[in-house]
Amino acid sequence: MTFFVILGSFILGLIGYLLIIYAGNYVIDDKKLVMNSASRLVDQDGNLITKLYYENRDLVSIQDIPDYVQNAFIAIEDTRFYKHHGIDLQAISRALYKDILAGGKVEGGSTITQQLAKNVFLTNEKTFLRKTKELIIAINLEEKYSKKELLEMYLNQIYFGHGAYGIQSASKLYFNKNVNELTIEEGALLAAIPKAPTKYSPINNIEKSKERRDLVINLMEDKGYLKPEEAVRLVGKTVSLNVQEFVKEPALLTYIDMVFDEAKARYSLSNEELMRGGYTITVPLNVNLQKTAYEMFQDPNNFPGIDESAEGAFVLLDNDTGGVLASIGGRNYVRKGTNRVNIKRQPGSTLKPLAVYGPALEEHEFEPYSLLVDKKVSYGDYEPSNYHDTYKGKISMYDAVLESTNAPAVWILDKLGIPTVKNYLKKTGISIPDQGLSIALGGLKEGISPIDMAKAYRAFAREGNVIEPHIISKIVDRNNNVIGQASTNEINAFSKQTAWYMTRMLEGVVKKGTGKAGEYLGALAGKTGTTNMPNAEKGIKDAWFVGYTPSVVGAIWMGYDQTDDRHYLKTGSAAPTRLFKEILEKSNIEKMMSFTSPKGVRELEPPIRLVEITDLTADLSFKPLGLFTVTLNWTPGSDERIEYRIYEEQPKGLKYIASVIGKGRFEIENINVFSIPSYCVIPYNSQTEQEGIESSLVKPTFFSNR
Numbered sequence: 034m035t036f037f038v039i040l041g042s043f044i045l046g047l048i049g050y051l052l053i054i055y056a057g058n059y060v061i062d063d064k065k066l067v068m069n070s071a072s073r074l075v076d077q078d079g080n081l082i083t084k085l086y087y088e089n090r091d092l093v094s095i096q097d098i099p100d101y102v103q104n105a106f107i108a109i110e111d112t113r114f115y116k117h118h119g120i121d122l123q124a125i126s127r128a129l130y131k132d133i134l135a136g137g138k139v140e141g142g143s144t145i146t147q148q149l150a151k152n153v154f155l156t157n158e159k160t161f162l163r164k165t166k167e168l169i170i171a172i173n174l175e176e177k178y179s180k181k182e183l184l185e186m187y188l189n190q191i192y193f194g195h196g197a198y199g200i201q202s203a204s205k206l207y208f209n210k211n212v213n214e215l216t217i218e219e220g221a222l223l224a225a226i227p228k229a230p231t232k233y234s235p236i237n238n239i240e241k242s243k244e245r246r247d248l249v250i251n252l253m254e255d256k257g258y259l260k261p262e263e264a265v266r267l268v269g270k271t272v273s274l275n276v277q278e279f280v281k282e283p284a285l286l287t288y289i290d291m292v293f294d295e296a297k298a299r300y301s302l303s304n305e306e307l308m309r310g311g312y313t314i315t316v317p318l319n320v321n322l323q324k325t326a327y328e329m330f331q332d333p334n335n336f337p338g339i340d341e342s343a344e345g346a347f348v349l350l351d352n353d354t355g356g357v358l359a360s361i362g363g364r365n366y367v368r369k370g371t372n373r374v375n376i377k378r379q380p381g382s383t384l385k386p387l388a389v390y391g392p393a394l395e396e397h398e399f400e401p402y403s404l405l406v407d408k409k410v411s412y413g414d415y416e417p418s419n420y421h422d423t424y425k426g427k428i429s430m431y432d433a434v435l436e437s438t439n440a441p442a443v444w445i446l447d448k449l450g451i452p453t454v455k456n457y458l459k460k461t462g463i464s465i466p467d468q469g470l471s472i473a474l475g476g477l478k479e480g481i482s483p484i485d486m487a488k489a490y491r492a493f494a495r496e497g498n499v500i501e502p503h504i505i506s507k508i509v510d511r512n513n514n515v516i517g518q519a520s521t522n523e524i525n526a527f528s529k530q531t532a533w534y535m536t537r538m539l540e541g542v543v544k545k546g547t548g549k550a551g552e553y554l555g556a557l558a559g560k561t562g563t564t565n566m567p568n569a570e571k572g573i574k575d576a577w578f579v580g581y582t583p584s585v586v587g588a589i590w591m592g593y594d595q596t597d598d599r600h601y602l603k604t605g606s607a608a609p610t611r612l613f614k615e616i617l618e619k620s621n622i623e624k625m626m627s628f629t630s631p632k633g634v635r636e637l638e639p640p641i642r643l644v645e646i647t648d649l650t651a652d653l654s655f656k657p658l659g660l661f662t663v664t665l666n667w668t669p670g671s672d673e674r675i676e677y678r679i680y681e682e683q684p685k686g687l688k689y690i691a692s693v694i695g696k697g698r699f700e701i702e703n704i705n706v707f708s709i710p711s712y713c714v715i716p717y718n719s720q721t722e723q724e725g726i727e728s729s730l731v732k733p734t735f736f737s738n739r
Contacts, residue, residue: 061154061170061173061174061177062154065153065154066153066186068088068090068092068186068189068190068198068199069086069087069088069090069198069308069309070086070090070091070092070309070310070311070511071084071085071086071088071089071090071091071202071308071311072084072085072086072307072308072310072311072312072313072314073085073091073312073313073314074289074292074314074316074318075313075314075315075316076315076316076317076318076320077315077317077506079315082285082316082318082320083282083285083289085289085292085293085307085308085314086308086309087308087309088198088309089196089197089198089202090189090197090198090199090201090202091199091201091202091205091311092189092199092201092311092511093185093188093189093199093200093201093212094185095181095182095184095185095188097211097212097213098185098188098200098212098213099212099213099215099220101217101220101253101258101259102200102212102215102220102223102224103184103188104253104256104258105217105220105221105223105224105249105250105253105258106145106184106187106188106224107145107184107256108224108249108252108253108255108256108258109224109225109228109248109249109252110145110148110224110227111144111145111146112252112256113144114144114145114146114180114184115180117144118172118175119144119146119147119168119171119172119173119174119175120144120147120168120171120172121144143167144171145183145184145187146171146174146175146183146187147167147168147171148187148191149171149174149183149186149187149190150166150167150170150171150174151167152190152191153186153190154166154170155167155170188200189201191227192227192230193206193207193223193226193227193230194226194230194231194234194236194237195230195234195236195278200212200223203223203226204219204223205277206276206277206278207219207222207223207235207236207274207275207276208274208275209275209276209277210275217250217259217263217267218246218250218267218270221246221249221250221253221267222235222242222246222249222272224246224249225242225245225246225248225249226242226245228245233245235272235274236274236276236278239272242272243271243272246272247268250264250267250268251264251268282324283327284323284324284327284328285318285323286362286366286367286368287360287361287362287363287366287372287374288316288318288323288357288359288360288504289368290362290368290369290370290372291357291360291372291374291504292307292314292316292504292505293307294504295503295504295505296314296505296508299505299517300505300508300516300517302508302516310510310511311510311511312508312509312510312511312516313508313509314505314507314508315505315506315507315508316356316357316504316505316506317351317354317356317357317358317503317504317506318357318358318359319349319358319359319620319621319622321620321621322349322358322359322616322620322621322622323358323359323360323361325616325619325620326347326349326359326361326616326620327361329612329615329616329619330345330347330361330363330364331364335608335611335612336364336591336602336608337576337591337602337603337604337608338591338593338600338601338602338603339572339599339600339601339602339603340600342593342600343364343591343592343593343602344363344364344373344591344592344593344594345361345363345364345373345589345590345591345592345609345612346361346362346363346372346373346374346376346483346588346589346590347359347360347361347374347483347587347588347589347590347612347613347616348360348361348374348483348484348487348587348588349487349585349586349587349616350487350488350491350502350585350586350587351584351585352491352494352495352581352582352583352584352585352586353495353584354500354503354506354519354521355488355491355500355501355502355503355519356502356503356504356506356519357484357502357503357504358585358622359587360372360374360484360504361374362374362375371594373483373590373594374482374483374484375482375483375484376482377479377480377481377482378480378481378482378483378575378577378590378592379475379476379477379480379564379574379575380475380477380480380481380486380562380575380577380579381474381475381561381562381563381564381575381577381606382437382439382442382474382475382547382560382561382562382563383475383486383560383561383562383577383578383579383588384472384473384474384475384477384481384562385434385437385442385473385474385475385560386434386490386493386535386538386539386560387457387458387461387463387489387490388446388454388457388458388472388473388475389442389445389446389449389454389473390430390433390434390442390445390535390538391457391492391493391526391527391531391535392449392453392454392457393430393445393448393449394527394530394531394534394535395457395527395528395531396449396453398445398448398449399430399445400430401429401430401431401534401537401538401637402429402430402431402640402720402721403429403430403721404427404428404429404721404722404723405427405428405429405430405433405441405444405445406426406427406440406441406444407419407424407425407426407427407428407433407438407440407441407444408424408426408440409422409424409440410440410443410444412443412447412470415443415469415470415471417439417440417442417443417470417471417473417474418439418440419438419439419440420437420438420439424440427723428441429640429720429721430538431538431541431640432640434538434539434541434542434546434560435538435541435542435545435546435547436546436547437542437546437547437560437561439473439474442473442474443470443473443474445473446470446472446473447470451468451469451470451472454472455472457526457527458489460492460499460524460525460526460527461488461489461492461499461526462485462488462489462499462501462524463481463485463489465477465478465479465481466478466479475562475564476564483588483589483590484502484588486577486579486588487502487579487586487587487588488500488501488502489526490559490579490580490581490586490588491581491586492526492527492532493527493532493535493536493539493558493581494532494536494558494581494583494586495523495532496529496532496533496631497525497526497527497528497529497531497532498523498524498525498526499523499524499525499526500520500521500522500523500524501520501522503519503520505517505519506518506519507519529631529633529634530634530635532631533630533631533634533635533636533637534637535558536558536628537558537637538637539558539559539560539580540556540557540558540628541639541640542558542559542560542561543557543558543559543580547560547561547606548560548561548578548580548606548610550606550607550608550610550611550614551607551610551611551612551613551614551615552614552618553614553617553618554618554624555582555617555624555625555626556582556583556625556626556627556628557580557581557582557614557617558580558581558582558628559578559579559580559581559610559613560578560579560580561577561578561605561606561607561609561610562575562576562577562578562579562606563575563576563577563605563606566596566598566601572596572598572601572602572603573592573601573602573603573604573605574592574593574596574601574602575590575591575592576590576591576592576602576604576605576606576608576609577589577590577591577606577609578606578609578610578612578613580613582617582622582624582625583625583627583628583629584622584623584625585617585622587613589609589612589613590609591608591609638674638720640720641672641674641675641718641719641720641721642670642672643670643675643716643717643718643723643725643726644669644670644675644716644725645716645725645726645728646667646668646677646714646716646726646728647728647729648667648668649665649666649667649712649713649714649728649729649731650665650666650667650731651663651664651665651666651711651712651731651732651733651734652664652666652733652734652735653704653706653709653733653734653735654735656702660702660703660704661702661703661704661705661706662700662701662702662703662704663700663701663704663709663712663733664698664699664700665679665698665699665700665701665712665714665731666697666698667697667698667714667728668697669695669696669697670716672695673694673695674694674695674719675694675695675716675717675718676692676693676694676716676717676718676719677692677693677694677696677697677699677714677715677716677717678691678692678714678715678716678717678724679691679692679693679699679701679712679713679714680712680713680714680715680727681710681711681712682710682711682712682713682730683710687713690712692717699714704733709732709733710732711730711731711732712730712731712732712733713727713728713729713730713731714728715727715728
């Protein structure tokens, strides 16, 4: 009889066990064991910038967790971890006994495996059904995974307070070190926290934290993990922290959103996957530059709006790689907000180098000192005008760029043809639907975004080549597999010669032209742009500066999201130009004092500036061999390249005699003293082939009034 009772019990137990195993296949969803892991944004040197996560967790292998750290958790949470099969009947019995004696719940009997089951698969509701599921899951987990695997999952899963999930993140938070660098007492302190993270956090309550840490150390000694003398020494140590709490940095918001956008667009990674997949994302971000730009965008004095709600955008790229070094999507940018770096605006005169002067040089129709028509001309219904409505008749391309005159730009575009110009724009990455001559002045239907302007100007900075800007240099998954890398492909838009000529002319804009506002002590080339409010005599709609140094290229825009008679800028491009320079000056961007010309290009000499001669004198003297000689003297300009043409007055007008270069003296020999003519000097510019202002006529005398 006894035999049958034993056999029946055995069969029922076996059936029950098989039922538990069978039920476990339905209760356990292995996908839930794939824990959310923080993705890391790192700079080019591998330094952590920030994390992206739902749960701040960095997964770590059990091999990287020291044995004494593992033992600390086992000692305080589950002393029989390596002996039971998911359920510790001894611990449950002991807990029930103590609960009965105390008249309430005072001790838990859950194993590490049960805690893992509860935390991963179940809710915190206290019901008989939930507890039953917990037991079923725990037994099945023990069947499927080794003890080391279960302990690894547990230590990666538990919460340590202050947003830190898993032991690696906790180690970084409290001690600023990796888990494999933890000391015994530090491991014991971490083991003390999960029971009540708020109560036992050493940040919140260092005394309570030490008390429980010491309890862990004593339990480790009691279970044979430590020698008595070790325990005594460790308990005597104070709690020493090196807290590295993660602080969300508002200066990074635009950049982080652009990381999310690019990961989705180029690498098909959703925002959710990026925040839980444990990726390492290398970005070209310059944190110092980003913070500097952000701080300056907070200052309303930098934005000349009619009120303090004027907006702006700023982006800076690495010339070599096209990597985005900094991006500010707005003065008060909020996560997933309007990123003005990508919003199209009217570019104004910043488009002239790309749509007019670059193509004109590339087509070999004009040179930098070619003379352009600077007159008010009607092109059908379109009649562009210069600022202040003043015109010179003719102006060199160099000066047209320097002064940002409108009439010559439209005149060149009309000569080149709109299809030709649009083809060059397309090479730089700019596609526009416009078909009118207003393209020359940046008057477009849709406009161009700051990042596209920066991308296009990179052609001038890098020998005529354009590269696609990128936020992500490289992205690898948690197993160190490379998911993707930024492209290094370049597209040629202009020749090296054109790019170099444009660089020299745009340097002039910054030094002496419309871009001279503000101060930057390094080499800088760029162009300003301003668009007026429609149908309004006063008020600015868009203000721009797009520029580059030998190492970086960027754009800054100012204006209002919606411009009207109560929302407009009071001044134009001087404000963004000044701010662009100040950001560069105050950041840690390497400052270079000059641009380096590409091999094989012709240098562009600085413009010759003619002087007006107001002190011409003419002395008559006798020389034995030259008989009577006229000596002309005047004060020459500082530019020794100026040619001075000497003319003699004749009944039919002036007759060219000779010329000298860079001097203020000329002699005319063998003069007939009975018919002495008058003379004048006219400066001449060999670059533009233009003469300057004629000096006064002077008649030689033996007694000069110098």
